Amino acid sequence: xxxxFLDRHSRLDSPIHRLPAGVKLIAAVTLATAAVAIPRSQALxxxxxxxxxxxxxxxSRVPWKFLAGRMLLLEPLVIAMAALLLxxxxxxxxxxxxxxxxxxxLFTMILLAGTTPFDDLLQVLRKLRVPALLVTTLALMYRYLxxxxxxxxxxxxxRMSRTFVNxxxxxxxxxxxxxxxxxxxxxxxxxRIYDAMCARGWR
Amino acid sequence: MxxxxxxxxxxxxxxxxxxxxxxxxxxxxxARLRLPARRVPLLGLSAAFVFxxxxxxxxxxxxxxxxxxxxxxTAALLGPGAAVIVIxxxxxxxxxxxxxxxxxxLGGNVFNMALIGAVGGWAVYHLLSLAIKGLPxxxxxxxxxxxxxxxxASIACAGELATSGTIDAASVFPTMIGVHMVIGIxxxxxxxxxxxxxxxxxxxxxxxxxxxxxVAPVPSQPSAPTCPPNAFRRAVAREPVGSLVVxxxxxSLGLAWFVAPFACPWPDGLExxxxxxxxxxxxxxxxxxxxxxxxxxxxxxxxxxxxxxVAGTAGTILVFGLAWGLAGVLVHKSTRRRPPSDPPRENxx
Numbered sequence: 001x002x003x004x005f006l007d008r009h010s011r012l013d014s015p016i017h018r019l020p021a022g023v024k025l026i027a028a029v030t031l032a033t034a035a036v037a038i039p040r041s042q043a044l045x046x047x048x049x050x051x052x053x054x055x056x057x058x059x060s061r062v063p064w065k066f067l068a069g070r071m072l073l074l075e076p077l078v079i080a081m082a083a084l085l086l087x088x089x090x091x092x093x094x095x096x097x098x099x100x101x102x103x104x105x106l107f108t109m110i111l112l113a114g115t116t117p118f119d120d121l122l123q124v125l126r127k128l129r130v131p132a133l134l135v136t137t138l139a140l141m142y143r144y145l146x147x148x149x150x151x152x153x154x155x156x157x158x159r160m161s162r163t164f165v166n167x168x169x170x171x172x173x174x175x176x177x178x179x180x181x182x183x184x185x186x187x188x189x190x191x192r193i194y195d196a197m198c199a200r201g202w203r
Numbered sequence: 204m205x206x207x208x209x210x211x212x213x214x215x216x217x218x219x220x221x222x223x224x225x226x227x228x229x230x231x232x233x234a235r236l237r238l239p240a241r242r243v244p245l246l247g248l249s250a251a252f253v254f255x256x257x258x259x260x261x262x263x264x265x266x267x268x269x270x271x272x273x274x275x276x277t278a279a280l281l282g283p284g285a286a287v288i289v290i291x292x293x294x295x296x297x298x299x300x301x302x303x304x305x306x307x308x309l310g311g312n313v314f315n316m317a318l319i320g321a322v323g324g325w326a327v328y329h330l331l332s333l334a335i336k337g338l339p340x341x342x343x344x345x346x347x348x349x350x351x352x353x354x355x356a357s358i359a360c361a362g363e364l365a366t367s368g369t370i371d372a373a374s375v376f377p378t379m380i381g382v383h384m385v386i387g388i389x390x391x392x393x394x395x396x397x398x399x400x401x402x403x404x405x406x407x408x409x410x411x412x413x414x415x416x417x418v419a420p421v422p423s424q425p426s427a428p429t430c431p432p433n434a435f436r437r438a439v440a441r442e443p444v445g446s447l448v449v450x451x452x453x454x455s456l457g458l459a460w461f462v463a464p465f466a467c468p469w470p471d472g473l474e475x476x477x478x479x480x481x482x483x484x485x486x487x488x489x490x491x492x493x494x495x496x497x498x499x500x501x502x503x504x505x506x507x508x509x510x511x512x513v514a515g516t517a518g519t520i521l522v523f524g525l526a527w528g529l530a531g532v533l534v535h536k537s538t539r540r541r542p543p544s545d546p547p548r549e550n551x552x
Contacts, residue, residue: 007300028306029306029307032208032305032306032307033307035208035209036208036209036211036212036213036216036307037213070301070302074207074301074302074303077205077207077303078207081206081207081210082210084370084374084375084378084379085369085370085374087371087374087378088370088371088373088374098209098210098369101208101209102207102208102209102210102305104209105207105208105209105305105306105307106207106208106302106305109208109298109299109302109305109306110302112299113299113300113301113302118296118299118300121299131228131231131235133231133234133235133243133246133288134227134231134288134291134292136243136246136247137243137246137247137250137288137289137292138247138250138292138295138296139247140244140246140247140248140250140251141247141248141250141251141254141292141293141296142251142296142300143247143251144247144248144251145251145254145255145296147251148248148251148252148254148255149254149255149258151255152255152256152258152259156259171261171262172261172262172392172393172396173396175259175260175261175393176392176393176396176397176399176400177396177397177400178259179256179259179271179276179393179397179400180396180397180398180399180400180401180404181400181401181404182252182255182256183249183252183256183276183280183397183401184401184404184405184408186248186249186251186252187245187248187249189248190242190244190245190247190248190249191241191244193244193248194240194241194243194244197244203240
């Protein structure tokens with residue numbers, strides 16, 4: 001599996017990893033909501049709120065490199081959207097405040113994902129009476145996400161090893177064809193999965 | 204277009220959350236009632252497919268690259284109801300697993316991309332492919348629908364950011380919509396190209412018979428399609444009118460609430476003519492029935508933006524109710540189709 005970098009640290013062992021998933025989920029959502037509710041005049045509260053996630057990150061032994069890398073991956077999107085604030089008068093302070101607030105929420109959510117296996121989160125959703133069809137869809141999506149990413153990379157590698165042309169129009173058509181075939185393979189896989197699910201007594 | 208945490212204020216987050224839950228709930232209910240059990244894994248696999256497809260990069264000018272969003276592609280293949288579930292699942296996983304898109308903004312993201320982007324784009328796709336038959340029609344429809352879906356979603360997104368007071372309407376609307384008018388071209392092209400690739404192998408997935416094709420379908424498929432031609436589409440893509448009505452209502456409510464207050468304040472054509480010719484005053488004096496909400500502002504509400512939002516929402520509900528009632532009177536009872544009962548589940552043993 002080549003795409004395991006997406007979800008690598010959620011199964012480490014630490015006091016934080018051993019906490020029930022529901023507790024961590026509620027804590028993260030509460031923290032994000034509180035951060036969103038802080039008005040611009042009370043910006044110092046952000047510093048207070050950022051203490052718990054930093055402590056949790058230290059205790060959980062998720063590598064700092066991973067956390068920082070994920071932040072760096074997502075920050076450009078946030079900055080691009082927040083940069084619109086710089087266009088309006090006295091937007092500089094608002095820009096910095098928004099950036100700080102969003103980064104805090106971002107860090108919290110990355111930490112939640114890094115300390116909680118997704119299956120445990122799904123169990124919590126099931127307990128919260130989220131419709132079973134949605135939970136099943138999410139579970140299957142998580143299970144086959146990595147399989148399909150691998151499959152698309154295999155298709156791309158096979159194609160690249162057979163062609164020398166690298167014009168833009170051509171590469172668009174090739175990539176779109178890969179997407180189309182990926183869907184067909186996914187739908188055929190879904191058929192096989194259904195048979196397998198029935199063989200194991202689903203429903 | 205994923206809105207991060209902190210960009211939506213509490214009231215906008217709550218309103219979009221309610222709209223998203225209503226839309227996703229309607230789609231899930233419909234799927235539970237009508238989707239055959241055999242198709243349930245397809246939803247999860249399609250969601251994984253959209254995620255994987257979003258990781259395939261398309262080179263754009265000079266070093267930059269873009270990727271597929273996939274709402275219209277999913278809706279064209281599976282139908283709008285299934286697309287709402289699939290795109291919502293993608294957004295939920297992106298928010299929880301990769302912190303891409305905020306947790307408090309999840310409702311807004313689901314509303315923008317699953318409801319407005321996918322269902323709105325699908326409406327364009329569906330109408331155009333009814334108008335122009337055959338594969339060229341489908342591809343042209345996909346091209347335009349991909350663009351429309353992306354731009355519509357960006358309009359809603361800009362409206363939410365402006366309603367929240369995060370960014371001024373004057374800067375967020377032109378930038379957001381301008382950027383997505385360019386991104387939409389790529390989305391439309393990729394959607395059309397991907398559908399063309401699918402049509403070459405399995406034309407029945409697009410509701411086309413194989414004969415319309417100049418290219419023969421690929422003959423050797425070891426894991427041959429296990430369902431007869433068209434069964435796939437029959438099972439997934441035919442959309443009951445009921446859920447379409449719910450989606451349409453939710454989309455118009457959202458647009459009335461988030462976008463209508465920022466509509467252009469200049470007088471429209473008729474008002475301009477009336478001003479020029481000087482019969483505007485006269486018209487006001489001779490009004491037969493006093494308007495309940497003059498100039499789309501609800502009386503008794505102080506804030507101008509909220510007044511326009513409330514008036515817009517109330518108007519939407521009113522017009523919707525009238526249209527629904529009229530349709531009930533005008534459509535003859537016998538022409539209404541009864542929903543077919545669920546096909547019995549096949550026993551694999």
